[in-house]
Amino acid sequence: MTTYRALTKAFIKSLQMSKSNDKRTRITMKVIVAIVVLFIFIPVAIFCALMTYALVDGLQFFHIEDIGVAMVFHMICLFTLFFGFNVIFSEFYFSSDIEYVRPWPIKAWQLVAAKFSVSYYVDNAMQIFMVIASLVGFFFAAKPGVFSYISSFIAVLTLPIVPLCYCGILSMFIMRFTKAVKNKESVQRIIAVVLAVIILLFVILFRVLAASAEDAVHFFITETNSPFVESMNKLFPMVHFISRAIALESVPDLLIYILINIFAVALMLFVAEMVYFKGFENLVANAKAKTRDFDKLMELSIQRTPFKAYLLKEIRILFRTPAFFTNCVIPNFIWPIFVMVILKMQTYDVSLTALRVYNMNSPKTVGFFLIMGSVVFSLIMTALNSISSNAISREGKHFQFMKYIPVSYDTQWDIKVLVSVGLTYFGIWIFLIPAAILIRVNPLYVIVSMALSALSVVFIAYMGIYLDSIQPKLVWDDELSVLRENTNVALCMGIALGTAIAIGAVGYSFYAFLKIRLLLVSLALFFVLAILNLLVLLRTAKNGKRHIAEQEEM
Amino acid sequence: MLEISNVTKTFNTLKAVDDLSLTVNDGEIVGFVGPNGAGKTTTMKMLTGILKPDSGTVNINGFDMSKQPLEAKEIIGYISDSPDMFLRLKGIEFLNFIADIYKVPTDVRRERIEIFATRFGLMDALDLPMQNYSHGMRQKMMVAAALVHNPPVWILDEPLIGLDPKSAYNLKAMMHEHASAGNCVLFSTHVLEVAEKLCDKIVIINHGKDIFYGTMDELTSRYPGKDFEQIFLEMTGEKVE
Numbered sequence: 001m002t003t004y005r006a007l008t009k010a011f012i013k014s015l016q017m018s019k020s021n022d023k024r025t026r027i028t029m030k031v032i033v034a035i036v037v038l039f040i041f042i043p044v045a046i047f048c049a050l051m052t053y054a055l056v057d058g059l060q061f062f063h064i065e066d067i068g069v070a071m072v073f074h075m076i077c078l079f080t081l082f083f084g085f086n087v088i089f090s091e092f093y094f095s096s097d098i099e100y101v102r103p104w105p106i107k108a109w110q111l112v113a114a115k116f117s118v119s120y121y122v123d124n125a126m127q128i129f130m131v132i133a134s135l136v137g138f139f140f141a142a143k144p145g146v147f148s149y150i151s152s153f154i155a156v157l158t159l160p161i162v163p164l165c166y167c168g169i170l171s172m173f174i175m176r177f178t179k180a181v182k183n184k185e186s187v188q189r190i191i192a193v194v195l196a197v198i199i200l201l202f203v204i205l206f207r208v209l210a211a212s213a214e215d216a217v218h219f220f221i222t223e224t225n226s227p228f229v230e231s232m233n234k235l236f237p238m239v240h241f242i243s244r245a246i247a248l249e250s251v252p253d254l255l256i257y258i259l260i261n262i263f264a265v266a267l268m269l270f271v272a273e274m275v276y277f278k279g280f281e282n283l284v285a286n287a288k289a290k291t292r293d294f295d296k297l298m299e300l301s302i303q304r305t306p307f308k309a310y311l312l313k314e315i316r317i318l319f320r321t322p323a324f325f326t327n328c329v330i331p332n333f334i335w336p337i338f339v340m341v342i343l344k345m346q347t348y349d350v351s352l353t354a355l356r357v358y359n360m361n362s363p364k365t366v367g368f369f370l371i372m373g374s375v376v377f378s379l380i381m382t383a384l385n386s387i388s389s390n391a392i393s394r395e396g397k398h399f400q401f402m403k404y405i406p407v408s409y410d411t412q413w414d415i416k417v418l419v420s421v422g423l424t425y426f427g428i429w430i431f432l433i434p435a436a437i438l439i440r441v442n443p444l445y446v447i448v449s450m451a452l453s454a455l456s457v458v459f460i461a462y463m464g465i466y467l468d469s470i471q472p473k474l475v476w477d478d479e480l481s482v483l484r485e486n487t488n489v490a491l492c493m494g495i496a497l498g499t500a501i502a503i504g505a506v507g508y509s510f511y512a513f514l515k516i517r518l519l520l521v522s523l524a525l526f527f528v529l530a531i532l533n534l535l536v537l538l539r540t541a542k543n544g545k546r547h548i549a550e551q552e553e554m
Numbered sequence: 555m556l557e558i559s560n561v562t563k564t565f566n567t568l569k570a571v572d573d574l575s576l577t578v579n580d581g582e583i584v585g586f587v588g589p590n591g592a593g594k595t596t597t598m599k600m601l602t603g604i605l606k607p608d609s610g611t612v613n614i615n616g617f618d619m620s621k622q623p624l625e626a627k628e629i630i631g632y633i634s635d636s637p638d639m640f641l642r643l644k645g646i647e648f649l650n651f652i653a654d655i656y657k658v659p660t661d662v663r664r665e666r667i668e669i670f671a672t673r674f675g676l677m678d679a680l681d682l683p684m685q686n687y688s689h690g691m692r693q694k695m696m697v698a699a700a701l702v703h704n705p706p707v708w709i710l711d712e713p714l715i716g717l718d719p720k721s722a723y724n725l726k727a728m729m730h731e732h733a734s735a736g737n738c739v740l741f742s743t744h745v746l747e748v749a750e751k752l753c754d755k756i757v758i759i760n761h762g763k764d765i766f767y768g769t770m771d772e773l774t775s776r777y778p779g780k781d782f783e784q785i786f787l788e789m790t791g792e793k794v795e
Contacts, residue, residue: 297646298664309654320642398639404602406627
């Protein structure tokens with residue numbers, strides 16, 4: 001246990017972001033954190049609490065309120081399973097500390113236990129927040145006794161354990177028994193495929209359910225039980241017991257829940273002892289790549305400008321690093337699938353004919369939605385792909401490279417922004433332009449949308465890199481940590497969401513309620529975005545370069 | 555020529571470099587030695603513009619690092635203490651990237667890359683991602699990249715670590731050739747024999763202060779009958795059990 005504790009402590013310590021010595025920087029960070037809490041954490045918490053409240057309140061009538069709790073807990077477990085898989089794989093197999101730790105006299109289960117605890121720590125901030133919020137909703141609806149509170153406290157701390165154990169066991173089996181896995185990249189490709197399959201299954205499920213509203217209701221809630229909860233109980237059996245323990249104040253159910261958790265951890269550690277190190281040996285660098293001869297390489301060695309070379313380097317690293325590729329590049333090009341799914345789920349008719357007819361009947365409304373939609377979407381997408389908000393953090397251990405090469409900080413900064421702007425803008429308009437042409441939207445609206453979208457993308461791109469320059473996360477173990485453990489990404493998302501909500505609400509009010517002409521609304525939007533850009537550019541010019549020059553954590 | 559005058563650097567309350575002055579003239583190889591944490595890497599980082607001194611000045615061939623940083627950085631070849639850099643790039647891509655940053659013309663870079671690839675045995679590795687390289691191979695690539703633009707001033711932080719005997723020999727020979735051509739080399743090392751044999755002058759640093767700067771002859775004449783190792787341990791206050 002001492003070894004486990006020491007390892008866990010060391011691993012967790014290496015995850016934490018260092019605090020700036022500069023008082024001004026610390027104050028800025030506090031303000032930004034407050035904004036994110038206000039715009040992301042609190043809305044998510046309110047949503048979870050309200051959802052649980054509504055479910056439990058409705059189900060109390062049938063005396064099956066435990067199903068309401070179970071349903072929310074199952075969703076949280078699924079959420080943990082989706083995101084935990086990536087975290088577990090990174091911690092178990094990709095972190096560089098394993099190479100240092102392996103020669104030590106440590107048993108596989110001790111190392112896995114420590115790594116598992118770190119994953120639990122990394123993965124849990126948001127989940128615990130959601131669990132607590134859901135329980136608050138339950139307490140208000142059910143007004144339970146003291147035992148419920150005790151069970152709830154246990155649930156808050158332990159709910160993610162079983163899904164994370166699944167991720168751990170699955171990752172160890174993949175590494176041990178999959179011969180196709182030769183290097184880190186192929187493993188990460190498997191993660192991407194698994195996630196894609198899970199998402200696809202969900203899409204199919206929702207499409208099937210969307211076919212009949214009656215079936216959908218029946219699937220989730222019936223007077224005796226819920227087929228959804230029944231099926232999910234097979235995947236997460238502990239949820240049934242903890243939800244009964246909370247809702248019905250049942251001691252045996254709580255004990256069974258605890259036993260299931262202990263069993264899951266024990267099983268994972270047993271599997272670790274059997275296969276972990278052997279699986280790790282499969283993770284060898286792939287050195288058998290085909291290479292070109294020297295003369296051919298020399299032919300390709302042609303001088304480029306420093307600007308072009310640096311830009312190419314940024315793009316190569318984004319595209320070749322699986323964690324960056326899947327999180328920063330891919331989202332720019334798969335968003336139409338999600339938009340289609342959401343529209344289908346809402347049972348909108350999104351056929352080309354229907355959209356054309358709608359455009360013919362209400363061209364201004366379509367124009368309004370294109371203009372406002374592209375602005376709001378551009379703001380959110382630029383933050384969501386986090387290309388700019390982890391641009392400095394991505395440098396990691398070789399941040400010092402930025403400082404000793406003869407390329408000005410301004411140029412390096414602008415190249416990083418250009419990559420973010422280019423990929424985001426291209427990803428948005430490569431789909432929207434053909435869509436607008438097919439629907440036959442007025443070209444003027446398309447041009448206005450493109451201009452406003454550009455201003456939105458540039459604003460968030462500069463904002464993102466500015467935030468990341470204040471306190472970049474330069475100490476990280478694997479590339480995924482730059483995204484998952486970097487608060488700057490969340491801060492940028494908070495600001496983007498806040499701006500999008502404000503602009504969307506004001507724009508809609510102007511157009512729909514105050515009946516202001518669309519082009520005037522667009523003009524107002526142009527001025528607002530131009531001022532926001534000016535502000536962030538001034539701030540960047542004043543402090544961005546200084547932040548890089550003064551950054552000494554390397 | 556590189557010159558630092560009265561340079562001080564403090565991290566929180568720790569004075570890493572304390573009023574240090576040092577000049578490396580053209581045609582000289584200067585070895586930078588000292589115990590761990592003495593301030594060698596911090597000094598080198600201030601010389602290359604990575605860290606900003608709290609006080610004092612850094613001059614590289616007449617360019618003040620605080621006033622003309624880009625001009626100063628252009629003429630430095632720097633090898634950092636970690637070779638794990640841009641591992642997602644292939645060796646050839648990395649060399650070309652650095653050559654582009656330092657504006658090396660096409661024909662010159664081809665010639666220099668060929669020289670380095672031959673001397674360091676990198677030919678077969680150039681088209682592979684650097685994450686597949688061993689530590690030694692990565693270090694060789696860092697050496698090649700740092701020198702691909704033929705900079706007049708070399709600042710090398712422990713450049714011999716991880717190099718195989720042939721590559722280490724070649725790098726030492728290159729350092730000699732470079733200094734003989736009227737350029738300057740400052741390199742840090744923990745291997746006292748290397749410093750003794752290779753350097754025209756030695757700087758011994760401890761607790762951020764230079765406690766000796768001069769030739770080997772000047773040093774040994776102060777401590778008759780003792781070899782460099784004994785002198786170093788005595789000067790730095792290290793007790794040998």
